[in-house]
Amino acid sequence: xxxxxxxxxxxxxxxxxxxxxxxxxxxxxxxxxxxxxxxxxxxxxxxxxxxxxxxxxxxxxxxxxxxxxxxxxxxxxxxxxxxxxxxxxxxxxxxxxxxxxxxxxxxxxxxxxxxxxxxxxxxxxxxxxxxxxxxxxxxxxxxxxxxxxxxxxxxxxxxxxxxxxxxxxxxxxxxxxxxxxxxxxxxxxxxxxxxxxxxxxxxxxxxxxxxxxxxxxxxxxxxxxxxxxxxxxxxxxxxxxxxxxxxxxxxxxxxxxxxxxxxxxxxxxxx
Amino acid sequence: xxxxxxxxxxxxxxxxxxxxxxxxxxxxxxxxxxxxxxxxxxxxxxxxxxxxxxxxxxxxxxxxxxxxxxxxxxxxxxxxxxxxxxxxxxxxxxxxxxxxxxxxxxxxxxxxxxxxxxxxxxxxxxxxxxxxxxxxxxxxxxxxxxxxxxxxxxxxxxxxxxxxxxxxxxxxxxxxxxxxxxxxxxxxxxxxxxxxxxxxxxxxxxxxxxxxxxxxxxxxxxxxxxxxxxxxxxxxxxxxxxxxxxxxxxxxxxxxxxxxxxxxxxxxxxxxxxxxxxxxxxxxxxxxxxxxxxxxxxxxxxxxxxxxxxxxxxxxxxx
Numbered sequence: 001x002x003x004x005x006x007x008x009x010x011x012x013x014x015x016x017x018x019x020x021x022x023x024x025x026x027x028x029x030x031x032x033x034x035x036x037x038x039x040x041x042x043x044x045x046x047x048x049x050x051x052x053x054x055x056x057x058x059x060x061x062x063x064x065x066x067x068x069x070x071x072x073x074x075x076x077x078x079x080x081x082x083x084x085x086x087x088x089x090x091x092x093x094x095x096x097x098x099x100x101x102x103x104x105x106x107x108x109x110x111x112x113x114x115x116x117x118x119x120x121x122x123x124x125x126x127x128x129x130x131x132x133x134x135x136x137x138x139x140x141x142x143x144x145x146x147x148x149x150x151x152x153x154x155x156x157x158x159x160x161x162x163x164x165x166x167x168x169x170x171x172x173x174x175x176x177x178x179x180x181x182x183x184x185x186x187x188x189x190x191x192x193x194x195x196x197x198x199x200x201x202x203x204x205x206x207x208x209x210x211x212x213x214x215x216x217x218x219x220x221x222x223x224x225x226x227x228x229x230x231x232x233x234x235x236x237x238x239x240x241x242x243x244x245x246x247x248x249x250x251x252x253x254x255x256x257x258x259x260x261x262x263x264x265x266x267x268x269x270x271x
Numbered sequence: 272x273x274x275x276x277x278x279x280x281x282x283x284x285x286x287x288x289x290x291x292x293x294x295x296x297x298x299x300x301x302x303x304x305x306x307x308x309x310x311x312x313x314x315x316x317x318x319x320x321x322x323x324x325x326x327x328x329x330x331x332x333x334x335x336x337x338x339x340x341x342x343x344x345x346x347x348x349x350x351x352x353x354x355x356x357x358x359x360x361x362x363x364x365x366x367x368x369x370x371x372x373x374x375x376x377x378x379x380x381x382x383x384x385x386x387x388x389x390x391x392x393x394x395x396x397x398x399x400x401x402x403x404x405x406x407x408x409x410x411x412x413x414x415x416x417x418x419x420x421x422x423x424x425x426x427x428x429x430x431x432x433x434x435x436x437x438x439x440x441x442x443x444x445x446x447x448x449x450x451x452x453x454x455x456x457x458x459x460x461x462x463x464x465x466x467x468x469x470x471x472x473x474x475x476x477x478x479x480x481x482x483x484x485x486x487x488x489x490x491x492x493x494x495x496x497x498x499x500x501x502x503x504x505x506x507x508x509x510x511x512x513x514x515x516x517x518x519x520x521x522x523x524x525x526x527x528x529x530x531x532x533x534x535x536x537x538x539x540x541x542x543x544x545x546x547x548x549x550x551x552x553x554x555x556x557x558x559x560x561x562x563x564x565x566x567x568x569x570x571x572x573x574x575x576x577x578x579x580x581x582x583x584x585x586x587x588x589x590x
Contacts, residue, residue: 125335132339158331
């Protein structure tokens with residue numbers, strides 16, 4: 001293993017604190033899906049994503065498309081930890097004029113590649129970036145993160161079918177399989193079944209991991225980066241609200257800010 | 272300007288425009304299984320490496336176009352006008368909100384589409400796309416102007432929607448005249464003082480024919496090709512309002528939301544004046560020949576002549 005696990009886990013913990021702080025400061029936002037995805041996002045930015053910290057608009061950078069745009073605090077936290085945006089920026093989350101809009105928005109925030117907020121679009125956008133990269137004879141990879149509830153959107157499967165047809169081997173999707181969506185558990189809202197098998201049947205290379213096990217994450221990112229036989233799907237089994245006891249696996253923290261008491265408990269748990 | 276001569280359909284102009292745009296390596300073409308209908312197939316045949324086929328999946332196509340635009344390409348995505356509407360939210364949230372240089376062409380617009388019936392006759396497109404910030408909305412009247420305006424969209428550096436039509440109509444412009452067109456600037460194709468007929472698409476030729484009839488009645492009608500519905504040419508409207516004092520608008524589109532609405536919105540805040548609208552009166556179309564449908568919907572030359580007489584009477588009552 002060429003990367004140390006410990007620094008990544010420490011960074012993920014700092015990101016979790018940022019996530020809780022910015023949502024508490026805004027008194028609104030989506031903690032559950034931010035906390036479930038942050039371990040993967042930290043590992044992606046630190047070990048797999050090819051970008052230049054001093055030139056976030058470098059044309060030949062890898063793209064990271066956060067399709068589940070409500071988990072914006074996860075992306076803002078990593079951009080803050082990397083020094084791209086400031087503490088003031090993240091604490092102004094969701095306020096008028098803030099660079100940290102409610103959902104990730106490429107017009108407002110340096111380092112954001114996609115204006116999300118409407119589920120189901122990010123994979124198509126990533127495919128567009130992937131096709132353009134091929135036309136430019138570029139080696140850049142396109143990484144897309146989608147939610148598991150998001151796969152209920154038909155457009156995800158339009159994109160999955162066309163990425164396979166176009167042999168987009170530079171397109172990598174990570175499914176944050178946290179099993180909870182806005183109203184309730186996915187299995188109660190509309191069970192989506194075996195997502196890995198579905199992507200497999202659409203012609204994708206598929207691997208499944210524990211999305212909180214840093215060793216597994218690093219290994220699968222390395223695999224996805226090197227796999228060139230077609231598009232890759234990583235099904236990351238995660239826990240919604242991971243890291244905060246009372247948020248874990250709790251549908252009510254999909255899109256709710258903690259109270260003052262809950263905030264204090266959360267920050268204590270993250271010490 | 273010269274009187275109408277035989278020509279082509281505006282969708283043919285779109286196809287030719289794409290071929291002219293091909294010299295720019297950034298230009299790419301996206302299709303959703305209707306390239307033969309929208310006429311993007313001419314580009315595909317010559318430049319297959321820059322053409323992306325996305326199957327019958329319009330929502331995916333629009334956002335693939337957005338991703339390509341974000342990577343420095345200038346995508347031209349086309350399907351039937353009605354099927355672009357299926358991807359309205361993708362166009363709104365994924366293309367326009369991010370200000371991406373994506374150009375959408377919806378062909379087979381309006382009841383003029385004819386025998387395919389109401390499912391294929393988009394009569395809402397101009398209205399819905401006009402509500403999206405920073406989006407240019409263009410509806411050319413003949414093949415030559417469609418070709419020219421298609422080429423001009425490339426340098427907008429913001430998204431556009433162009434509606435073309437299925438069927439051939441008489442040509443309004445000559446090869447020389449069409450070079451003067453600019454996006455956002457209406458084009459006076461016949462001068463007149465008593466009334467301004469502000470039209471777009473296939474209704475421009477019909478308005479021109481109506482102006483000939485009006486001439487025989489002693490009425491001098493100005494006919495305008497308002498090919499750009501947004502941004503609307505407010506300067507030209509003010510000039511025409513001052514000169515003519517009343518308007519008739521004419522479009523193959525719902526009376527709600529299109530050119531007539533845009534002109535009325537402008538007039539109600541700038542210079543209230545009598546306006547009559549020739550349009551589809553809040554109903555769906557049906558199968559039939561284009562000219563039969565225009566007659567049935569009250570959108571014929573005679574209907575324009577009647578509307579002009581009505582609006583001139585109301586202007587007289589004002590004084």
